[in-house]
Amino acid sequence: MKISIFWHRRDIRLADNAGLYHALKSDYPVLPIFIFDTNILDDLEDKQDKRLVFIHDYLQKLDEKLQENKSALLVKYGTPKEVWEDLLKDFDIAEVYTNRDYEPYAKERDEEIGKLLSKKDIPFKTFKDQCIFEKDEVVKNDGGLYTVFTPYSKKWHEKLKLKKSDFYVRSYPTEKYFNNFYQTKPFKIPSLKDIGFEDIETEFPDRSIESKTLNAYADKRDYPAIKGTSRLSVHLRFGTVSIRHLAQRGLRHSDTWLNELIWRDFYMMILDHFPHVVKQNFNKKYDALKWRNNEKEFEAWCKGKTGYPIVDAGMRELNETGFMHNRVRMITASFLTKHLLIDWKWGEAYFAQKLLDYDLSANNGGWQWAAGTGTDAQPYFRIFNPYSQTDKFDKDKKYIKKWVTEFGTDKYPEPIVDHKEARERTLDSYKKALGKD
Structure with missing residues (x-):
């Protein structure tokens, strides 16, 4: 048949x-x-x-x-x-x-x-x-592509509102047609062992989110010690939840959370139209940047032994769980690229190995944003200060103490680089690359 x-x-x-x-x-x-x-x-x-x-x-x-x-x-x-x-x-x-x-x-x-x-x-x-808008669905009035997020997000919202119904976020009622599945006896699903992997005990975040979490998202999302985020990224990555359903929730409960979904669409569009970003800087003017690429310092970053507690906590959380809080992802990425002057591609590849929710477009976009080399990038002269980030978002050191158990003892390493010196070195390197020195 x-x-x-x-x-x-x-x-x-x-x-x-x-x-x-x-x-x-x-x-x-x-x-x-x-x-x-x-x-x-x-x-x-x-x-x-x-x-x-x-x-x-x-x-x-x-x-x-x-x-x-x-x-x-x-x-x-x-x-x-x-x-x-x-x-x-x-x-x-x-x-x-x-x-x-x-x-x-x-x-x-x-x-x-x-x-x-x-x-x-x-x-x-x-x-x-897997996205609300794709390819050329959100473009400038002249048909050109957006490479900066804010105007893209404004046009994204405009396009959504052009249809007075919920056209773009409406669910597909597949359940109505379940009787059209091919009738067959069960097939044997290969085990993990059959495909060369091991089945290990692990817990995954739930694929639902409470309305109260969304309502409080804007106020709580930056604090890694509390449950202020949805933890739905792994479900979005593998499509165990629908992006349309989540966008509907965002429209009802949180503009800030919806904004994160728009970032996701934006980075997918960038990857689709500019596939060179996988291995190259989106912004070619940074190709002249001289990375230090010190392997020992990279290893210290990977293991969470930089002597910067907020950075180390994030890397240890990643290594143990496959997850890292988004605020901490920005801090650790900034530290690797700006404090240590290590090529963003090294960090992107490490995250690709470890992140449960690894998504090429978002990961690449986030790393190039942190390094200042991508679309709508963090300007090169903005360098996250790990100490002030800690004071703002983990003042009581709850997150740090959870993951860096030797924090505050003689066993915790000294900083591998001085913040002030690293900042000046980075500014100098980026200026040289841009011909501004």
Whole structure:
């Protein structure tokens, strides 16, 4: 029998899923699939990667939901090309549906699979799902792209309000069409061991957020010792929640929180149009900057042993949990790039290894912002002072004491660099790069 296939990637959910909605409304029963992509997995050095545990957990939840509807999730392991070649042999495929991804590798992958399917005259239909606005949907009046956030966010809001209904944040009612799933017995989902990883005990943040947290978000989000943020970033990363649902919550409860979702759209748009940012400065004038790239200092930063308590607390939290509070991400990134003059790409790569919510567009954008080399960047002469940041946001040292247990004792290291000297060195280096000395 002819079927449609829906390919889950960064959308591990059934509810309010754009591509899945359109697949279920097609003329054919829908088989959902997921591919553990060896092109990605083979680059992961840590075989206890918490992200794989997270994905595997939610794939099992997804499969259980499908089984309630007499269907099942087909999970494959291999390169997408190899997997799709096998699927074409095993099934009579009429159409393939999926949601768009904006990372360079994902775009290459989809182009390759699209060509493979087109040889069999199988349509490959893609949809917007992981952002509110994509590609050229938010542009200047002359059609040009925004590379500064504030005017982009203003136009983002304008576009949202152009439709008097909730058009852009309206949920897709997939549940209405669940009887259109392909009826099948359960498939065996490969274990983590089957794909070369270990199943480890770990806790993940809940995928819901209380209204009171959102209402207080603007006042509490900068304090790492308290629960003032949503902790939903990992769910957004893997699409276990819908961006439209979260935008609806932001519109009702918190402009500040909604703003963070707009930043996410902004960085996805930047990555989509300017893929060179993955390996290069967005702002080419900083290419002349001479990084020090001291390996011992980088190692001290990675291990949380810089002698700057707020920096060390953040790095130790990251190493142990895979999470770091957003305010502290800015402080640690500023410290690496400005105090130590270490290339932002080193820090970005380390975060890519460790962050549970690692998202290329946001991570890259955040690091280039901190280094002053990106879009809408933190100006080079603004250098976070770790001491004043501590006084503002962790005055009682609760966060620091939680993660830096030897703080205040002889065992805690001396600062690896003097703040004032580091600041002057950085200003001098950036001025030279810009030809201002």
